[in-house]
Amino acid sequence: MSEPTGDTAGTDGTRIVVDAMGGDNAPAEVVAGTIIAAREHGVRPILVGQAVRIRQILAAHDALGEIPIVGAEDVVAMDEGALAGLRRPRSSVAVACRLIRRGYASALVSAGSTGGVVATSRLRLRGQPGVTRPAIAVVLPTRPRPTVFLDAGATADAKPEMLVQFAMLGTAYARIRLGVEAPRVGLLTIGEEAGKGDKLTRRAYELLSADVEGVEFAGNVEGSDLLTGKVDVVVTDGFTGNVALKTIEGAVRLAVAEMREAVTASRTAQLGALLQRRRLRLLRHRLDSETYGGGVLLGLNGTVVIAHGSSHAPGVAAACVLARDLAESRIVEQIGERIAANRPHRLPRREDSR
Secondary structure (H helix, E strand, C coil), rough: CCCCCCCCCCCCCCCEECCCCCCCCCCCHHHHHHHHHHHCCCCCEEECCHHHHHHHHHHHHCCHHHHHEEEEEEECCCCCCHHHHHCCCCCCHHHHHHHHCCCCCCEEECCHHHHHHHHHHHHHHHHCCCCCEEEEEEECCCHHHEEEEEEECCCCCCHHHHHHEEEEEEHHHHHHCCCCCCCCEECCCCCCCCCCCCHHHHHHHHCCCCCCCEEEEEEEHHHHHHCCCCCCEEEHHHHHHHHHHHHHHHHHHHHHHHHHHHHHCCHHHHHHHCCCHHHHHHHHHHHCCCCCCCCEEECCCCCCEEEECCCCCCHHHHHHHHHHHHHCHHHHHHHHHHHHCCHHHHHHCCCCCC
């Protein structure tokens, strides 16, 4: 692996390394978004990927020499899953992770395959002490304030103790990202009553109800509560979370399309839309998944932001800003401290039945 080259190359804990080759619109939109993050938001990035192509795009934006580049010719394709971490040790994602381990950067941004990014990050960065499995946290655009939702797809086969750890991870993230002093945590299942759900959620409910230090457990929440802001953090396994998140994204796209058709259906509607264009623009911005910068893979020895696979330049820029802010907030260290206070052996055990 080559070291970063460029006018601003050097070792700095606040640097963000960007996987230039990850995503449906890579590398053009990824590089363009990285330039926006650097010029408009003061982010100090490093681009990793096919150096010749990256330089061509930088030159087209009159940005050649502004951002350090690390070459990585191999790429994890968007249709590749968890095995990519082993199959492609020289991919742009793998090289980016090694930059973090060597101290050139403290956070990674990638719009690549979620399975590939998760697997490679777990392999290269390793889990924090006491963290059994990482979780992807996303921010849902709820009222009156956003809600942290996890796991959105990192760990499909979670165990009850892992959901407790996800609650700790989500609590730390809500405090750092949303500024919520005492986040209320809800467990996603099929009913609000304590006995509702499968074996996983019923046991997780027992563990979370046992006064886990630093976690304010508010009980069960249903799917209909995801966008109501009933709690600050919603916890579930990665399989359920990924299905729920994609359902929400599909519903939002449908609602936006229907609203667009309604406001253009007649001249009267168009006039009304013109008068309300500022509020409509704000609504579209709030519901746009790119606004929030993507999901954050929590529980590793390094900050990893997974942008939406179809991200364009503004979404990539938002992901870079998010990664920078989390790194500067020392989220990895804060999560480590929280997990250390609640080692798995300190969790309540199931009483033996006699």
